[in-house]
Structure formats: structure tokens, C-alpha cells
Amino acid sequence: MKFIKGKKVFYSGEYLQEMTINNQWRAFADHCVNEVDLALGFDYIDHPNYLRFPIWLLFFIHPQASFKDIKQKIELINNPAYRLNIKKTAFTCLISRHDTNGIRRKIVNGFNEVDIITCAGKFMNNSDELINLEKQLPRNYKKGEFSFDVFYTLKKDYLKKFKFNICAENASSRGYISEKLFDAIESGCIPIYWGGGDKKEFVEPDIINPDAFLYYEEGKEDELIEQVKKLNSDKKEYESFMSIPPFQGTAAEAIWTMLQEFENRLKNL
Known part of the structure; x- marks a missing residue:
């Protein structure tokens, strides 16, 4: 890295500290x-060269989204009718490749x-x-792989049939929140979540x-x-829980601020 000319950017969306899923990643714990x-x-x-940019931003927000787009998406998901009108035909789903x-x-x-529990990934399948x-997804003819964007849309559409989604992170640490929680919310599931540190200190408070x-x-x-x-068997309790807005009223503004700061830091390079 020291011999590469030009500006250098380091990014990781994974947990790099103790108990990481790959011990070799610990060498990059200081980012x-x-x-x-x-x-x-x-x-x-706390370092002038560092900016907190959690990976869920890359999954939840389209790169070309405007503030208006973000606000409309938040308002749509927060509308109880959006979540309650998604037809649920199954109990709970877990989609995971491993369980370190x-x-x-x-x-x-x-x-x-x-x-x-429907385990649709490789783990406990x-x-x-x-x-x-x-298998029905279009594939890249050179690599024989399907588009990740297409798969990601498929995953969220698949989750819509479930009342609950088990979305546990690879580790629980303050700030480490991946796309899993956001996928469940956007798909109209009640997330059964583990991660982000203690819930009382749960980050992304805005x-x-x-x-x-x-x-x-x-x-x-x-x-x-x-x-x-109780939520699974009592319709009123379920509908009451599903009526709780998953995003704070400040969510769109907070997300936009994070994206603007990221853009400004790149421009300043």
C-alpha cells in the first residue's frame, strides 16, 4: 500500500476486532x-482520516438517491399500511451462510x-x-455469477412472506450494524435482532x-x-407492533447528512 501512488482509501463493512469471522482481518482493526x-x-x-460509514448505507440507499427519494422511502416504510398490507404466509426466516x-x-x-424456522441459506438449510x-436469476456470462443487485432484490422479496426475520450479526459491537436489520424492516418483517452492542446503547439513534x-x-x-x-398468535398484538414506525422522524435527515459528509470527504481528497 505504501508504494501505491495517488490518494488511498480504506473501507471495510465487516467487523475487524476480536472474534471476527476471519482472524486475518484483525490486522486491519485500526482501519x-x-x-x-x-x-x-x-x-x-477518533482520527482526522476516518469517517464512520456503516455498510447498511450501501444496501439501503441507492447511490443516486436525492434527499427527497430518501424521505419518501422512509415515509413509505413508516406507514403501517405498507407493512400490514404485505401478505404473510410463513412464520420466521433465517438467511445465513455461517454461524461463527x-x-x-x-x-x-x-x-x-x-x-x-425456515432456514433458506446454507446454514441449517x-x-x-x-x-x-x-438458479433462475440472469448470470454474468464471463464468471457464471448472477448480479448481486438482482439477488439482493430477490432476497428482500422473499423475506416479505415471513412475519419475522432472524437477523443476527456476525458479532455484537457498538456501531456494527449491517444491512440485515434494514432488510427485515424494508421487507415488512418484525426483526429478531442481535448485534450493535447493548440495545440500551444501540447506535443510529436518529x-x-x-x-x-x-x-x-x-x-x-x-x-x-x-x-x-403472543405476536404470532394474537392478531391485535401483531398489528399493534407492526404499527410502530421503524424509523425515527429524523431518519431521512440523518442519512442525508451521512451521505453528504461522505461526498464532501471524497471531494476534499
Whole structure:
């Protein structure tokens, strides 16, 4: 990296500290702030070369979106009619390739006593439905791979059939919030979430309403399972929970500010 001419930018959307899913990534835990002109990540680092830019921004917001586009999207999702009018035909889904820390398996095993969890990814797979849909996607003729944008749209459309979505992160640390929580919200699911550190210190306070999702805490599984049972069986309770706006009233402005700061930092390079 030191021998590359020109401006240098480091970016990671993954967790790079202890308990990372790849131990080699720990070498970049400081986000190379002293070696690059701009470092980006989810973490909180006090350094003039660093800007917090969590990965969910890349998934939730179109690169060419205007402030008006963002505000309209937030208002649409916050409208209870949007979420309640999505027809739900199944209980809960988990889409994951792995479970490095064992949290996802614990959540699935716990909620299987309520109803069968559909595991549509490689981890604990018990359904070929999503895999078969993937096979129908258009592919890149050179690499034999399908477009990630197309797959991502397919994933969110698939989630719409489920009342709940288990969306546990690879690690739980303050600031580490990926696209998983946002996918569940946009798809009209009630997120069963783990990550981002302690819920009481949950970041993105100007964006996400913490009352609009369920938070998994080890040692409090029974309480959470009872809550899910009630929401799953009681229509009024379910509709009441789904009427809670998942985004704060300041969400559009907060997101726009993050994007504008990112754009300004790039221009200043």
C-alpha cells in the first residue's frame, strides 16, 4: 500500500476486532488510518482520516438517491399500511451462510418450539425455495455469477412472506450494524435482532426506532420466546407492533447528512 501512488482509501463493512469471522482481518482493526488518506467503516474511531460509514448505507440507499427519494422511502416504510398490507404466509426466516459465534443456532433452536424456522441459506438449510429462485436469476456470462443487485432484490422479496426475520450479526459491537436489520424492516418483517452492542446503547439513534424490533439477549430467551408466541398468535398484538414506525422522524435527515459528509470527504481528497 505504501508504494501505491495517488490518494488511498480504506473501507471495510465487516467487523475487524476480536472474534471476527476471519482472524486475518484483525490486522486491519485500526482501519489503516495512518496509511491512507480516508478510512471508512462502521466503527467509532477518533482520527482526522476516518469517517464512520456503516455498510447498511450501501444496501439501503441507492447511490443516486436525492434527499427527497430518501424521505419518501422512509415515509413509505413508516406507514403501517405498507407493512400490514404485505401478505404473510410463513412464520420466521433465517438467511445465513455461517454461524461463527453460535448465536444464530441458539436463536433458531429456541424459536423452533414456537413454529418451524425456515432456514433458506446454507446454514441449517431446510428449504430449497430461495436456492431454486436464485438458479433462475440472469448470470454474468464471463464468471457464471448472477448480479448481486438482482439477488439482493430477490432476497428482500422473499423475506416479505415471513412475519419475522432472524437477523443476527456476525458479532455484537457498538456501531456494527449491517444491512440485515434494514432488510427485515424494508421487507415488512418484525426483526429478531442481535448485534450493535447493548440495545440500551444501540447506535443510529436518529435513524432506527428501537421499539420496532425484538432484541435477542442471552439469558432472556424465555421472555423473548413468549413475546414472539403472543405476536404470532394474537392478531391485535401483531398489528399493534407492526404499527410502530421503524424509523425515527429524523431518519431521512440523518442519512442525508451521512451521505453528504461522505461526498464532501471524497471531494476534499
